[in-house]
Amino acid sequence: MQWWLGLALLISGYSMARMGPAFKRSKLGAPLFLLGLLMTLFPPDGLLAAESRASDEISAFLYWMAPAVAGFYLVASGAPIYYISSKLRLVVGWVLVLFAGYLIFENWSPGVESAISGIAVILGLVTTAVLHLIAVRFTESISSGDGVTKPLDDEEIKHVSAILSSHLSQMEASLDE
Amino acid sequence: MSDFLTVFFGTIVLSSMIIIVHLKAAYHPYHNPIPLIISSLTVMSAGIFASSLVNANLTFLESMRISVSESIIAILVLSPLIYLAITIILARVSISTRQIEIQ
Numbered sequence: 001m002q003w004w005l006g007l008a009l010l011i012s013g014y015s016m017a018r019m020g021p022a023f024k025r026s027k028l029g030a031p032l033f034l035l036g037l038l039m040t041l042f043p044p045d046g047l048l049a050a051e052s053r054a055s056d057e058i059s060a061f062l063y064w065m066a067p068a069v070a071g072f073y074l075v076a077s078g079a080p081i082y083y084i085s086s087k088l089r090l091v092v093g094w095v096l097v098l099f100a101g102y103l104i105f106e107n108w109s110p111g112v113e114s115a116i117s118g119i120a121v122i123l124g125l126v127t128t129a130v131l132h133l134i135a136v137r138f139t140e141s142i143s144s145g146d147g148v149t150k151p152l153d154d155e156e157i158k159h160v161s162a163i164l165s166s167h168l169s170q171m172e173a174s175l176d177e
Numbered sequence: 178m179s180d181f182l183t184v185f186f187g188t189i190v191l192s193s194m195i196i197i198v199h200l201k202a203a204y205h206p207y208h209n210p211i212p213l214i215i216s217s218l219t220v221m222s223a224g225i226f227a228s229s230l231v232n233a234n235l236t237f238l239e240s241m242r243i244s245v246s247e248s249i250i251a252i253l254v255l256s257p258l259i260y261l262a263i264t265i266i267l268a269r270v271s272i273s274t275r276q277i278e279i280q
Contacts, residue, residue, distance in 0.1 A: 004242075008194075011194075012202035013202075015202040015203040016202050016203065019203050023205065048239070048242055050246035050247055051242060051246045053250055054249040057249070057253045057254075058249070058253065060253075061253045061256060065256075072263055072267060076270070079267070080270075100260065101260070101264065104260060108257050113180075114254045114255075116180070117180070117181075117184045117247070117250075117254065118251060118254065120181045120185040120188065121185075121188045121251045121255060122255075123188075124185045124186070124188025124248065125188055125192055127189055128188070128189050128193060128220065129192075132216070132217070135213055138212065139213060
């Protein structure tokens with residue numbers, strides 16, 4: 001039960017963290033994710049053989065996933081945005097990404113069985129996605145909606161204009177530097 | 178064939194579970210998750226039932242635990258391909274001819 005609760009907390013933590021700062025709950029995302037990870041990595045006795053293997057696979061996955069995620073984050077944040085880049089972040093990020101790649105290809109040995117399982121996974125994901133999209137379309141078709149949104153009033157126009165001009169002037173200042 | 182079907186139905190059950198947990202954890206008042214939860218529960222139940230037909234010697238619960246675990250293992254075996262895809266995307270993003278350095 002603890003192992004399954006850990007998995008549920010992992011997903012909950014990720015979902016909450018993705019909600020963004022507009023929702024106070026998002027602050028709980030990272031701690032929940034870590035708690036779920038610990039519960040999944042250190043399962044109690046009494047797991048079925050398949051669950052034990054899955055737990056071991058998650059541990060092996062983290063071995064290369066940790067440097068890969070850190071590297072992806074650094075590369076994405078250091079990559080050029082509006083022609084501005086950070087070379088240090090790019091270099092450190094790519095070192096981590098390549099290190100993760102080395103760890104993967106040192107240990108990864110897929111066989112025919114893995115390929116067949118992979119096809120089953122992809123078909124399962126596609127089936128669920130299609131069924132979910134049908135459910136979303138059905139839900140949207142039965143909701144009445146709120147009609148056309150009203151245009152901004154004078155106060156709102158002033159507020160949006162102030163935010164835009166502030167951001168534009170900050171961007172121009174950083175380009176001048 | 179039974180291994181293939183076990184992983185296939187396990188993936189359907191797992192992804193439906195993820196959708197349900199996500200809808201519950203990320204609930205906000207501007208969204209009505211009930212129809213999606215009902216549809217996901219239906220798909221998940223159908224997946225568990227189909228999985229128990231494939232593994233007829235097991236109970237519903239055991240069948241669900243084994244098929245979802247096998248699905249997790251299969252997804253993790255595939256994960257290096259996801260790493261490869263993200264790496265290619267980031268390599269393309271990193272290459273740019275006009276750059277301004279910042280400290």
